[in-house]
Amino acid sequence: MDYSINMDSNVMYSVNYEYENDLNSLSESELVPQCYLLLGQVQNGKDITISRNIKIPITLEAVTSEFGFDDKNLEMKIELIRVTEPNLDVIGLLLVNPKVFDYDSIMHRLMERIVILFRYEADNKLECYVKMINDFKLVDFQYKFNSVQVMNSKEDKKGGNISTYEKHQLEETNYRNVVEKLIIRINTTLNYLQKSEEPNDLILRKISMIISGLKRPVTEDIEKEIINHENEIKLLEIVLNQWEMTVSD
Amino acid sequence: MSLPTKSVAELNRFLKEEYIQEQRENEFFDHINGLRTTKSILRPSLSASASTDDLSENVPLIFDPNQDEIIRECNNYKQNEREKLEVDAQYYDSVLISKLACEQILNHSIEGNRIEVMGMLLGMTVASQFIIFDSFKLPVQGTETRVNAQSESYEYMVQYVSEFAQKNNNIVGWYHSHPDYNCWLSNIDMTTQDLNQSYQDPYLAIVVDPIKSLKEKKICMGAFRTIKENDVLQSYQLPLYVFDSALNKLVDETTLNLKISNINLNGEYLLLKNLLDNMKQVSNYNELVEEDVQNLRSRTSERNNKFRIYDSPRENPRNKDASAHIPLLDRGHRNKSTSSLLHLMSSGNEESDIDMERDSSSGIEFDLGSASSSLYTVMDAPGPTTTSSLSHFPQLPVQNTRRTDVAQRDLENNLLSGTERSNMESETHVIDYEKHSLKNNHSGTINNVTMALQKGQLRSNYISSKQALFRLKIEEYKKLRFYKDAFTL
Numbered sequence: 001m002d003y004s005i006n007m008d009s010n011v012m013y014s015v016n017y018e019y020e021n022d023l024n025s026l027s028e029s030e031l032v033p034q035c036y037l038l039l040g041q042v043q044n045g046k047d048i049t050i051s052r053n054i055k056i057p058i059t060l061e062a063v064t065s066e067f068g069f070d071d072k073n074l075e076m077k078i079e080l081i082r083v084t085e086p087n088l089d090v091i092g093l094l095l096v097n098p099k100v101f102d103y104d105s106i107m108h109r110l111m112e113r114i115v116i117l118f119r120y121e122a123d124n125k126l127e128c129y130v131k132m133i134n135d136f137k138l139v140d141f142q143y144k145f146n147s148v149q150v151m152n153s154k155e156d157k158k159g160g161n162i163s164t165y166e167k168h169q170l171e172e173t174n175y176r177n178v179v180e181k182l183i184i185r186i187n188t189t190l191n192y193l194q195k196s197e198e199p200n201d202l203i204l205r206k207i208s209m210i211i212s213g214l215k216r217p218v219t220e221d222i223e224k225e226i227i228n229h230e231n232e233i234k235l236l237e238i239v240l241n242q243w244e245m246t247v248s249d
Numbered sequence: 250m251s252l253p254t255k256s257v258a259e260l261n262r263f264l265k266e267e268y269i270q271e272q273r274e275n276e277f278f279d280h281i282n283g284l285r286t287t288k289s290i291l292r293p294s295l296s297a298s299a300s301t302d303d304l305s306e307n308v309p310l311i312f313d314p315n316q317d318e319i320i321r322e323c324n325n326y327k328q329n330e331r332e333k334l335e336v337d338a339q340y341y342d343s344v345l346i347s348k349l350a351c352e353q354i355l356n357h358s359i360e361g362n363r364i365e366v367m368g369m370l371l372g373m374t375v376a377s378q379f380i381i382f383d384s385f386k387l388p389v390q391g392t393e394t395r396v397n398a399q400s401e402s403y404e405y406m407v408q409y410v411s412e413f414a415q416k417n418n419n420i421v422g423w424y425h426s427h428p429d430y431n432c433w434l435s436n437i438d439m440t441t442q443d444l445n446q447s448y449q450d451p452y453l454a455i456v457v458d459p460i461k462s463l464k465e466k467k468i469c470m471g472a473f474r475t476i477k478e479n480d481v482l483q484s485y486q487l488p489l490y491v492f493d494s495a496l497n498k499l500v501d502e503t504t505l506n507l508k509i510s511n512i513n514l515n516g517e518y519l520l521l522k523n524l525l526d527n528m529k530q531v532s533n534y535n536e537l538v539e540e541d542v543q544n545l546r547s548r549t550s551e552r553n554n555k556f557r558i559y560d561s562p563r564e565n566p567r568n569k570d571a572s573a574h575i576p577l578l579d580r581g582h583r584n585k586s587t588s589s590l591l592h593l594m595s596s597g598n599e600e601s602d603i604d605m606e607r608d609s610s611s612g613i614e615f616d617l618g619s620a621s622s623s624l625y626t627v628m629d630a631p632g633p634t635t636t637s638s639l640s641h642f643p644q645l646p647v648q649n650t651r652r653t654d655v656a657q658r659d660l661e662n663n664l665l666s667g668t669e670r671s672n673m674e675s676e677t678h679v680i681d682y683e684k685h686s687l688k689n690n691h692s693g694t695i696n697n698v699t700m701a702l703q704k705g706q707l708r709s710n711y712i713s714s715k716q717a718l719f720r721l722k723i724e725e726y727k728k729l730r731f732y733k734d735a736f737t738l
Contacts, residue, residue: 009500010356013349016496017382020317021415024324077412083405084386123496143503146359148462150351150491172261177502218736222729229726230252236722240715247531 002200003130005116005141007050011038012126012143018055019096019122031122033058033067033101037074038092038116039081048116049144052081052088058106066105092116252726257734260727264720316347316494319380323417326375341374341451341487344472346381348493353384355468358426358459365391369406370422371414374451379421379472379487381453385409391425422453429460432471434484443475443482453487520718527711534707538700 015036022032035058040050054077061068082088090113095103098119107117117129117136129136189207193199255263350370357366367389372381387402410420423445427433434442434454445452458469472487 008356010349010352012500013347013352013494013497014383016494017316017347017349018415020320020494020496024317024320025416073412080405080409080412083388123499126499143500145504146352146356148355148359148466148468150348150355150468172258175258175261181502216736218733222733226726226729226733229722229729233252233719233722233726236718243528247535 003046003048003139005048005050005128005130005139006144007141008052009143009145011050011053014053015094015096015120016122031097031100033103034096035067035069035103035106036094036096037078037090037110038094038114038118039078039085039088040091041087041089042091042115048091050092050116052085053094054078054081056106061105064105067101067103068105069109090114092118094118094120096120096122252723257727257731260723260730264723264727316382316492317496319345319492320382323373323375323380326373339474339476339485340377341379341453341474342377344379344381344453344455344487344489346455346472346489346491347383348491348497350381350384351468351470351491354424354455354457354470355459355462357384357386358428358457359463361391361426361428361459363428363460365426365428367391367423367425369409369420370424370453370455371410371418372421373417373419374421379451379453381421381455382415382418383413384424385413420449421451422455424455424457427456427458429458431458431461432456432469434473434475436482438473439475439482439484442473442484443477446475454484455489517718517721520714520721524711524714524718527707527714531707531711534703 015034018036019032019034022034023030026032035056036053037056038050039052039054040048042048054074056069057073058067058069060066078090090110092114093107093110093116095101095107095118099121115131117131119127119129128139128141130139192203193207252260350372354368357368360366366386368384368386370381371383371385372379374380388405389402406420423441425438433456438454438456442452442454452474454473454475456471456473461469470489472489473484474487475482475484477483
């Protein structure tokens with residue numbers, strides 16, 4: 001089954017805030033154990049949207065040396081969230097630094113309620129898994145961003161205060177990033193087309209639309225505009241050079 | 250430069266490398282600014298400070314230190330005893346808000362659409378700054394123009410804070426939306442805010458307009474507090490700075506957002522005008538320097554002519570009209586007195602004639618042969634001339650003797666006003682000889698230095714305006730090439 005998993009970008013912003021906060025409170029440690037309950041909605045059994053997260057107040061059990069948590073406290077937190085967002089259900093779990101910390105005991109207690117699992121190596125990578133019958137399968141997911149961007153770029157927010165040099169640096173970095181991301185996306189698409197025996201019709205239609213868009217030629221007058229601009233620059237250069245020579249005489 | 254052979258990326262690099270100097274200049278000014286101000290990571294830099302325009306547009310500004318540094322700074326912050334005391338109503342002067350809180354507030358208000366929504370702000374205050382890390386929704390039912398928190402909301406608020414708020418974080422304010430009627434505090438909002446400020450200060454009000462934000466694709470948000478002036482309740486706006494976490498980079502990098510800088514088309518006209526102004530100033534300067542040299546030459550030759558010994562006064566063209574009343578200078582009566590020479594310099598002046606007559610009548614000898622050297626002797630002489638002595642030769646009306654000074658003043662005026670003067674007026678400047686004679690030893694050096702500085706200034710103005718124009722033209726060109734490349738595969 002093809003899953004469509006969308007995660008609200010705010011979920012990760014919130015996780016990162018809580019993580020940095022704990023990291024600063026426990027200054028002796030470079031990594032901190034954290035586990036989050038993910039709330040969201042599942043539609044048609046395959047369209048999953050994650051909208052909220054709740055930090056599970058984990059404790060270290062003295063006898064077993066395993067992580068545990070207070071069920072009642074967690075339920076109270078879920079209920080508090082549902083007061084303002086009644087449509088949300090528990091759908092997943094997000095484990096921070098799972099390679100370092102063992103969250104098996106927590107997963108075991110919540111296994112019945114979750115359908116997806118995220119493994120997050122802070123500042124490195126985030127992987128999404130969907131629960132199958134006996135196992136978890138690695139799947140792709142997408143972030144859901146607001147169309148209104150709060151911090152679009154340094155340039156946008158700083159307005160006139162950004163230096164030309166800084167602007168060029170940002171533009172160049174941005175340009176390179178976009179090209180790199182495009183290459184990754186193209187490779188993913190090619191990989192999907194090569195490996196998938198029955199490609200999804202919707203995906204095929206989208207790919208077709210992109211290709212037809214790429215075939216679009218440049219406007220007729222662009223060459224003329226480019227030549228005009230070249231000539232203007234050359235002319236300006238010649239005029240100024242001549243004037244400079246006259247003045248220096 | 251050969252533009253057609255360059256790729257868009259090369260053009261971009263070319264533009265960047267061309268303006269490294271500018272960055273260095275900025276670094277220098279940053280350093281100077283740094284020296285002027287005590288640096289704190291929680292204080293916005295001078296370059297990022299909010300202007301009045303930013304406030305009126307309700308656009309939060311970006312804040313450079315990231316979330317991690319801010320959290321660390323807040324954890325280390327010990328509240329000063331003095332701050333716990335009653336502080337000035339306008340004591341709080343800025344707001345730092347996390348990207349998380351901003352997005353939460355915005356999303357909540359967008360969900361509400363045309364209905365007003367309300368929530369609370371979690372954070373702390375550090376000195377005179379509000380630091381907002383998080384926010385949460387309140388279970389309230391609003392209308393299109395009003396939203397009120399009831400008692401159950403207050404219960405929810407207390408429960409939420411006890412369960413979710415981080416250590417050191419408290420409720421430091423509230424937010425609500427103004428769908429499509431911009432960010433400001435209405436009278437009811439001001440009353441609510443004033444009440445909260447009275448009982449649980451520090452307290453802040455944030456207003457967000459979701460409709461305008463969606464229309465303009467950028468967040469429209471304002472932070473406010475109230476103040477009572479002569480028993481009249483008023484609100485004042487605080488600059489809002491957004492900070493981000495370095496960890497969020499992982500999330501943000503997934504977006505594919507290519508921004509191409511907008512070019513101000515009006516900018517080309519202004520830059521061209523600026524370049525032409527600078528060119529005119531350089532030309533004027535050169536003309537004036539040349540004119541000055543010519544004046545010096547002509548004056549020298551004129552002086553030589555003036556002091557040429559004529560066999561007969563009638564041979565002297567200057568004496569053709571005046572010969573009737575100018576007594577013949579007797580070569581045998583050469584005057585060592587400089588006053589006669591100075592008055593002679595101002596020939597054509599009736600007074601000088603009289604003086605000359607008087608001098609000649611007094612029978613003082615006038616040394617024509619040493620006239621030229623006498624002039625400079627006077628100029629160089631550090632004579633203790635007083636104002637009273639000026640009656641003798643108090644002021645020397647010298648025509649263009651220091652023309653460079655005139656030129657410099659005019660150039661300075663040009664530089665200040667930005668207008669060019671194509672024709673320099675011929676002026677007669679009166680030079681105080683007392684001052685002049687004292688300064689004369691150094692004036693040559695000073696003038697040379699001043700002239701060199703002015704020349705340097707004009708040159709640098711010209712180069713920077715030329716570079717700015719080229720930069721704009723090449724950026725336009727680069728943009729066109731990019732569009733062409735984007736559609737040519």
